[in-house]
Amino acid sequence: MLKAASAAAGATAVATGATALGVGTTGTAAAAGGYAHPGLLHTRADLERMAAKVKAGAAPHTAGYAKLTANRHAQSGWTANPQETVYRGGGSPQNYVTLYNDVHAAYQNALRYHVGGDSAHADTAVAILNAWSAKLTSLEGSADRFLAAGLYGYQIANAAELVRDRDDFELDRFRKMLTTVFAPLSESFLTDHNNAVVTNYWPNWDLTALACVLATGIFCDDEARVERAVEYFKNGAGLGSVKNAIPVVHDDGLAEWLEAGRDQGHALLGVGLMGTVCEMAWNQGIDLYGYDDSRFLKGAQYVAKWSLGGDVAYTANTRKKGAIGGWSGTETASDAAAVDPAMTRPIWAMIANHYTKRRGLSASYLTRIAAKAAPEGGGGDYGPNSGGFDQLGFGTLAFTRDKAADTSAGAGGRPSASASTPTPASGAKGSPASPSASGTGSAASVAGAAPSPAGGRSGDLASTGSTEVVAWTAATGITALAGGLLLLRRRGRAGGGAHSK
Numbered sequence: 001m002l003k004a005a006s007a008a009a010g011a012t013a014v015a016t017g018a019t020a021l022g023v024g025t026t027g028t029a030a031a032a033g034g035y036a037h038p039g040l041l042h043t044r045a046d047l048e049r050m051a052a053k054v055k056a057g058a059a060p061h062t063a064g065y066a067k068l069t070a071n072r073h074a075q076s077g078w079t080a081n082p083q084e085t086v087y088r089g090g091g092s093p094q095n096y097v098t099l100y101n102d103v104h105a106a107y108q109n110a111l112r113y114h115v116g117g118d119s120a121h122a123d124t125a126v127a128i129l130n131a132w133s134a135k136l137t138s139l140e141g142s143a144d145r146f147l148a149a150g151l152y153g154y155q156i157a158n159a160a161e162l163v164r165d166r167d168d169f170e171l172d173r174f175r176k177m178l179t180t181v182f183a184p185l186s187e188s189f190l191t192d193h194n195n196a197v198v199t200n201y202w203p204n205w206d207l208t209a210l211a212c213v214l215a216t217g218i219f220c221d222d223e224a225r226v227e228r229a230v231e232y233f234k235n236g237a238g239l240g241s242v243k244n245a246i247p248v249v250h251d252d253g254l255a256e257w258l259e260a261g262r263d264q265g266h267a268l269l270g271v272g273l274m275g276t277v278c279e280m281a282w283n284q285g286i287d288l289y290g291y292d293d294s295r296f297l298k299g300a301q302y303v304a305k306w307s308l309g310g311d312v313a314y315t316a317n318t319r320k321k322g323a324i325g326g327w328s329g330t331e332t333a334s335d336a337a338a339v340d341p342a343m344t345r346p347i348w349a350m351i352a353n354h355y356t357k358r359r360g361l362s363a364s365y366l367t368r369i370a371a372k373a374a375p376e377g378g379g380g381d382y383g384p385n386s387g388g389f390d391q392l393g394f395g396t397l398a399f400t401r402d403k404a405a406d407t408s409a410g411a412g413g414r415p416s417a418s419a420s421t422p423t424p425a426s427g428a429k430g431s432p433a434s435p436s437a438s439g440t441g442s443a444a445s446v447a448g449a450a451p452s453p454a455g456g457r458s459g460d461l462a463s464t465g466s467t468e469v470v471a472w473t474a475a476t477g478i479t480a481l482a483g484g485l486l487l488l489r490r491r492g493r494a495g496g497g498a499h500s501k
Helices: 004-015 044-055 061-070 096-116 119-135 144-161 171-195 203-219 223-235 264-282 291-307 348-358 364-373 395-399
Strands: 085-088 138-141 317-322 328-333 444-447
Touching (some): 203 264, 264 348, 291 348, 348 364
Parallel strands (some): 085 138
Antiparallel strands (some): 317 328, 328 444
């Protein structure tokens, strides 16, 4: 449980945004015993399954584990390089590369420890996490600072969750870092969207923030934070809530993914992030996978079919853009963008295994694309740029599972229908509960939008703030490197522009 001081700090950090996120500030910390730990992307049962399958030489787990052990981030000799301030998209120096490399090294070493049993990897993970919690005080930059908070916040929480019971892990200090550095930015974004029109940002911006807030809430046994994330997933005003990200459901069982009208790379990112939110919630007895008649399944199937080269319907939509009281305009996505069937992200194993193995549902497109992507690697296997580190990965190892004997409800008695409110898991500590370019080369086009003003926070609403330049193909607006690697989008012009992640 949180110590009183930590709980007070966490409550203060979220109070200002609570009303706008749709709930009050009266939520209390989770009941005695808190949430199940480990209980973010992996439960104790999951970790034991991975270890047993690898020890038995079972396929495809062994291939997935080979991807992990071969990754340079998964080596016990990794040394952390913590920073006091991390900058992404602006400021000096732009050093967020250091953070995401260290986060993935911590996660991969922690996962390798649980599967292979060598405590040297746990020691390394703990050393990395302790080094960062002792030094990091702020995340700065352009609007991309919100991406850094969301992406690296949920990821570093997942790494820490795997070693939280180690005596040498500074648990309280890590909680303080999550609740004072990462989560406040994500909560601020979900509240006021960087002072932008609520539809200015594509779905994946909201989803990074949601993942961070939910992971922080579970890690810190903070029920109020978990409630806020779940409520926003269901009813949030931004484009990342499930009905806004997946606005149209068709009679054939597929549902349009809004960002398919932008480009393939960001649509894949959004599906992976929503799956991450659903999986973390599921491991605490909250069924977002099945919410609204499994709306996420229908959206994921749509993106899988489209990414495999299949034809999909797309309903033209126009969204408002700009700053509140400042520049404004609209952008229309009229059709699903072209795709490169070789492009991939390590997102599919988790989603496919949930619906087909836990639930026993037919999901042919998910099954096909997961098999095509296997064995999934992780950060460092998909290139050196930030896009290759947006997911923790290794789904072939982590999420391949046998079909549940009873698929009428969630595994271990989890609900088969959506939970109306989150409930702290009943498992004791240490065991699970019963169990970015906009228009270039895409279907999106800008209409009537005035340029954003240069300089200052008011001018970086959708700026990516980096000078990275990615080669683009005229047909798709994105390119896959060898092995299906996606590098992120062409960046905005200096001084702010209309581009977003």
